Amino acid sequence: MEVEETWAGGLADAAKSLWSVDLADPRFQPLLEPPSDPKFGDAASGVAFRLAKDLRKPPRAIAEELAKAVAGLPYLERAEVAGAGYVNFRATRAFHGETILRVRAEREKFGRSPAGGGRRVLVEHCSANPTGPLHIAHGRQAAVGDALANLLDFAGYRVDREFYVNDTGGQIENLGRAILWRYLESIGTTFARETRGQDAWLVGHGFEFLEKNLYRGDYVSELAAEMKQRYGDGLAAKPDAVAICGRIGKERLLEEIRKTLEDFRVRYDTWYSQEELEKSGRVEKVVEFYRSRGLAYEKDGAQFFKSKEFGDPEDRVLVKSDGSYTYRTPDIAYHRDKFERGFETVIDLWGPDHHAHVATMEAGLRMLDIPIGTTRAFRALLVQHCRLLRGGAEVKMSKRAASYVTLRELIDEVGVDAARYFFIMRKTTSHLDFDIEVAKRQTLDNPVYYAQYAHARICGICEQGRAKGMIDPAEVRNGMWDGPFDAAHLSDGDIELVRACRGLRRAVEAGARDLDPAIVTDFVYRLSGAFQRYYQKFENTVLTPEEPLRRARLAACGAVRQTLRNALAILGVSAPERL
RNA sequence: GCCCCCGUAGCUCAACUGGAUAGAGCACCGGAUUUCUAAUCCGGUGGUUGCAGGUUCAAGUCCUGCCGGGGGUACCA
Structure with missing residues (x-):
């Protein structure tokens, strides 16, 4: 038992015998708090303020009586009244001596708390698409997510860490197209730029690419070079050239992401594949479930679900009019699976751009009869943006120009320790200024x-x-x-x-x-x-x-x-x- | 328009979920080294906690309304 609990018990006993008041009443909590200043001792009680109304006495007088009554409690050197009605508890030297012995005995377990009661928690974090290298935003999510998982483990939870691999769908297709585009360039194709409506297209060698969907960056050209080495000039003739490029590209990039995270000391228990999720039929089952409950309907050729009735500002599309899923459909199936795997609390770290997705996910899970907010919890943490500075001046990041700083580059420049510490230093929900110069400075x-x-x-x-x-x-x-x-x-x-x-x-x-x-x-x-x-x-x-x-x-x-x-x-x- | 987050010292941030005199670092000024690492420490300057109400014995913290900043509001992920 912690000493505070003993002392709080002493306060409760005193209140009972002095005034027949039950301090267990939530109105009186907390009985003890950490003092705002070490000079106030080891624990402080503001309970006299909360008793003042009931007892019709000034807090100071109540505090005097309490201080007198708790004298003699274990490890208590003295309890004294301070301020307008605080009772400050000061522990004996012997107690502090025992604390030292406890640190020695518990060693790397010192500071752990049983608060979590062994309940199972899943922390999913980072989960970057394998369509490019990790950048700064992923770095913060990974650092915060990994530390949060460590923290929850230390607080007595059974924690699993998971990375959701977005290895299928439109973005992978876009990656494949981008690689193919660079590949075609490398074998001498010149593209004509055509404007159709709002959009610009690149046309050549029998292919056409929507320009705004093309990933840029050196890594795309490097992957294209690999394709050339592997297939020579013959790739373009294959009917599934885009798919081939996408598959190889995502494998390479995922490998790079794994390596970077490993070097960043971020480990996962599971890498969960979206492709396998879709193959398992779980996504269809979710859609069928909504339909069978009358929670889905058709409009403009697409399948909507009635998330609005469950707290989402709008009903959302699950299946597009072309028959493919929106990103949220597999995502809901994925989260249902998390709960089915036995986790009581499911924590996601997302970028701030996923803001609107929170309400949809919560609605979607509630509609699946998952008792969110009672025995089970879903918590989406929006890890706020990180502004990169160099000696006070902002480092401009433009994905288009591919001039953004990758996590790899950051680690190489400031080291893993400084990078992790800086990413975690500010509240997760607050914007963060990360000054590379300060992080490198050894002062x-x-x-x-x-x-x-x-x-x-x-x-x-x-x-x-x-x-x-x-x-x-x-x-x-x-x-x-x-x-x-x-x-x-x-x-x-x-x-x-x-x-x-x-x-x-x-x-x-x-x-x-x-x-x-x-x-x-x-x-x-x-x-x-x-x-x-x-x-x-x-x-x-x-x-x-x-x-x-x-x-x-x-x-x-x-x-x-x-x-x-x-x-x-x-x-x-x-x-x-x-x- | 609607929905979130944020406004605290010149700058970057705390304040342990409503409690004691709103605290640190940077910057600026002034001190401390025969050292076990000065990569440190001590002192000083600096505040109407965006504004106005409200609840409370007690508000930076909770409620309402403004003002300002950021994000979201896709059959993109």
Whole structure:
């Protein structure tokens, strides 16, 4: 049991015996909260404010009575009234000593929470079409998605990570056409540009291409070159030339996407193929289901479904008048399958352009009798745009001119750690300014190095201690001293560090609740800062000659080191022993 | 038109779901190194939280209406 629960129980007992009030009533919650400032101790209660009306007494007087009544609770050094009616709880030194022991015992599990109760969650993220290399927007989705999955795992959920491969449909066909177009160029075809209505077409060698649908970029030409090597001049004569180009193109590009994500330390449990989904008949079944329930109808030769009745602003097309599906039909079937595979919470990370799709998907799932919002949840997170800057100036990205920065290029330039940290640094739902120059800078305004430096410093202390003979190598485990210490020698500074470490669990729970790993980057930054200040306070001499103090300090530092490692691990950022 | 998101220091952002004096970093000014990594730390300047109402003991946070920015509103994905 966490100490806060014990103390909250003490408050409830006090209220019952003093005034016969049941604090379990939601009106009085929360009984304890983290203090806004470390100087207020380890937990604060604002419950006196909430009791004031019922008891018809000023909050301050209620707080006085409560503070008196809770004296003597376990691990409680003292409870004191502050402000207009807060009761601040301060833990004993022994408690903080035990926290250090707990960090040592739990090691890479310290900070985990049982909040998720082992419930199964699927996080689908990135899911870029295999029609080009990953770019910056995908990078943010992958970094956030991967960290969110780590975070939920840390918060006690059973998490699977999935990439949905859009390996069939119109975009793959467009890719095939683009490759064929470049291929034809490479074997000497010249195209005539014809304007028909609003659109421009490229005509030559018996083919015609709608110009606005052609992918550009060097990778298309590279794939065309591969086709030429493979088929010589004979490809154009094949009746399924577009399909061949599309198939080979998507295979190559998907391979590249996998490789880039792997290098970005993003792993998936499953790569789910849309093509296989369609072959399985699940898409037809969804359409049949809607029809059988009278939820679908025909209009203008297309099949609509009545999503409007289920919260969507409009009814939407499921089957186009040419008989093919819109993108949402297989997508709904896919999400139905997610729930059928046993996931209770299904989380999708989408780009902001999918905004309108959220209501449609929710409606579609409700229409399938999936109890969204009760025992099951569908959460679409719209990962907001990321503006790329270079020394304060915006890097303009134009897909047309193929001048956009790819994720690969970004990783090569700033490194995986900085890229991941920066992508996660801001709230997922907020726009993000990513300054390449700042991310590369190895100075104090780069929070990645700030945190890694704090970790490396602690490792340095341990190493120095051994070199100076102040640390017994036999007491070093997993790269950190963890010998015996006396909690009575923990200074206020040490305690502040230990207190900060305990915040990881709270950050994990808040992050899991809000589905936002940015809360963890915040935590990392605060804990690093707490350590840097602590370090400076001892004038760079944590290794004091006074052995009992030295042991206490090393113990506190060891807790910070482990906690930082755990938090950075959630973010997928490395914790090097030296920089 | 309608639907979402966002307006907090000059800039980029916090504020732990309504609580204590709205905090950090950058920038600017001034300090601290015989070090265990100065890739650090300390101090200072800087605010009518877009505007106006409302609810509350208590509002940056919740409600309403304006103003401003972004996104969406396909038989594209």
